[in-house]
Amino acid sequence: MRVWDVLIVGAGPAGSALAARLARAGHAVLVLERAHFPREKPCSEYLSPGTLRALERLGVLEHIMAARPARLAGMKVFGPDGAVMTGRYDTDRHYPAPFPYALSLPRRTLDQILRDTAARAGAVVCEGAFVEELVYERGAVAGVVARDGERAQRCVHRARVVVGADGLRSVVARRLGAVRHVGPRRIALTAHVAQVDGMHDWGELHVGRPGYVGLGPIGLGLTTIALVLPLETARRLSHPRARFFTELDRFPALAGRARADRLARPVLITGPFARWSRRVVADGALLVGDAADFFDPFTGQGIFAAVHGAELAAAVLAPALAGPADGPIPQAALAPYSAARRAAFTSKWLIERAIGLGVGWPALAGRVIDRLARRPALADLVVGAAGNFVPARAVLGLRPLFSMLW
Numbered sequence: 001m002r003v004w005d006v007l008i009v010g011a012g013p014a015g016s017a018l019a020a021r022l023a024r025a026g027h028a029v030l031v032l033e034r035a036h037f038p039r040e041k042p043c044s045e046y047l048s049p050g051t052l053r054a055l056e057r058l059g060v061l062e063h064i065m066a067a068r069p070a071r072l073a074g075m076k077v078f079g080p081d082g083a084v085m086t087g088r089y090d091t092d093r094h095y096p097a098p099f100p101y102a103l104s105l106p107r108r109t110l111d112q113i114l115r116d117t118a119a120r121a122g123a124v125v126c127e128g129a130f131v132e133e134l135v136y137e138r139g140a141v142a143g144v145v146a147r148d149g150e151r152a153q154r155c156v157h158r159a160r161v162v163v164g165a166d167g168l169r170s171v172v173a174r175r176l177g178a179v180r181h182v183g184p185r186r187i188a189l190t191a192h193v194a195q196v197d198g199m200h201d202w203g204e205l206h207v208g209r210p211g212y213v214g215l216g217p218i219g220l221g222l223t224t225i226a227l228v229l230p231l232e233t234a235r236r237l238s239h240p241r242a243r244f245f246t247e248l249d250r251f252p253a254l255a256g257r258a259r260a261d262r263l264a265r266p267v268l269i270t271g272p273f274a275r276w277s278r279r280v281v282a283d284g285a286l287l288v289g290d291a292a293d294f295f296d297p298f299t300g301q302g303i304f305a306a307v308h309g310a311e312l313a314a315a316v317l318a319p320a321l322a323g324p325a326d327g328p329i330p331q332a333a334l335a336p337y338s339a340a341r342r343a344a345f346t347s348k349w350l351i352e353r354a355i356g357l358g359v360g361w362p363a364l365a366g367r368v369i370d371r372l373a374r375r376p377a378l379a380d381l382v383v384g385a386a387g388n389f390v391p392a393r394a395v396l397g398l399r400p401l402f403s404m405l406w
């Protein structure tokens with residue numbers, strides 16, 4: 001049986017970006033993806049300036065631009081009591097944005113571009129293949145068992161390293177026994193809606209009591225809308241999908257702007273989150289993207305973590321694969337990936353946790369939004385930190401925190 005250098009489970013941004021990088025480096029890469037592309041993915045579909053830089057390094061930015069994405073000048077954040085703060089990308093000279101805008105396009109388009117990039121680089125991408133189990137050899141992961149959707153057959157595929165890039169409910173992470181569920185427990189409902197009143201070239205976030213909504217134009221007159229609710233609240237709604245537009249009307253600055261008769265794509269549900277994996281490497285295995293950790297979508301940093309995480313993983317896997325080809329790659333050879341993630345993502349983890357937890361306290365969120373509305377330079381910094389180009393220390397130091405609260 002053929003032994004692949006790398007077997008990647010999942011062809012989302014993390015899996016496809018990693019497959020493209022490793023295939024370009026000359027490695028034999030198999031990607032197993034349960035869906036058939038193009039496929040939908042519940043997401044707010046926004047690419048921060050920092051994400052654009054990571055996609056540029058991957059060599060896909062021109063394909064994304066050719067898909068005519070919407071451009072966002074910044075973010076407007078609406079508090080529960082009427083305060084509105086605005087953060088732009090193109091203002092701060094101390095931490096200049098790599099791009100003075102964010103982009104937004106449907107995930108079915110973005111993920112198709114990334115999947116095709118991996119295939120063009122030489123990775124073999126198998127769609128309709130659902131990975132169910134890991135295969136072990138002398139205590140190390142040595143492959144997977146996958147069910148072929150069309151023939152309903154189970155096949156074993158072997159590889160020197162299996163990468164879990166299979167998202168929020170990663171089978172690979174669960175089989176490694178690495179998953180931890182943490183608070184806040186939230187779910188998200190997302191939809192595409194045509195002709196939402198008052199949408200221009202800005203992303204919008206509306207903090208409510210409870211929950212929040214993110215909106216952004218994605219081109220062709222469509223807006224993607226994500227409603228995020230505490231799990232308990234969502235459980236009390238007997239038919240959350242049917243209640244989507246009614247729930248949006250609870251947010252004062254949104255009431256009446258999105259109409260049910262303009263729904264352009266059915267409402268998708270995902271969650272609950274947050275979750276993270278206690279370890280991201282094991283003998284013969286590695287986790288990347290949401291499979292490694294996903295906290296909360298408020299700051300829109302998941303695609304950055306997926307694409308940049310793939311870059312970090314490729315930097316460790318390429319030399320590890322260059323060694324003698326005699327079985328699974330040991331955990332020790334993959335360990336630098338854990339350290340690289342800590343160095344690269346600590347800033348992101350702090351920002352998304354501070355903000356993601358803060359929006360669960362409407363009184364606190366309202367106060368901070370009110371202060372930031374009066375301190376536009378600080379608001380730009382906060383939006384830049386969520387946009388992955390301003391370091392967390394610029395907004396989580398004592399002085400900026402004091403200015404946000406008093």
Ligand SMILES: Cc1cc2nc3c(=O)[nH]c(=O)nc-3n(C[C@H](O)[C@H](O)[C@H](O)COP(=O)(O)OP(=O)(O)OC[C@H]3O[C@@H](n4cnc5c(N)ncnc54)[C@H](O)[C@@H]3O)c2cc1C
Pocket residue numbers: 009010011012013014015032033034035041042043044045046047048051129130131132165166167168169170171188189190226270288289290291294297300301302303304306
């Ligand atoms: C409501 C919401 C809004 C968001 N908004 C944004 C945003 O605006 N900007 C942003 O940057 N991030 C956003 N995110 C986060 C972002 O969507 C994720 O972080 C990103 O998709 C992670 O990429 P990934 O490749 O790790 O996982 P995914 O994109 O989930 O891809 C995983 C792939 O694995 C496949 N798969 C799963 N299980 C198996 C299996 N057993 N066998 C084979 N294949 C499998 C899936 O079909 C999928 O194609 C949002 C998330 C949510 C929930």
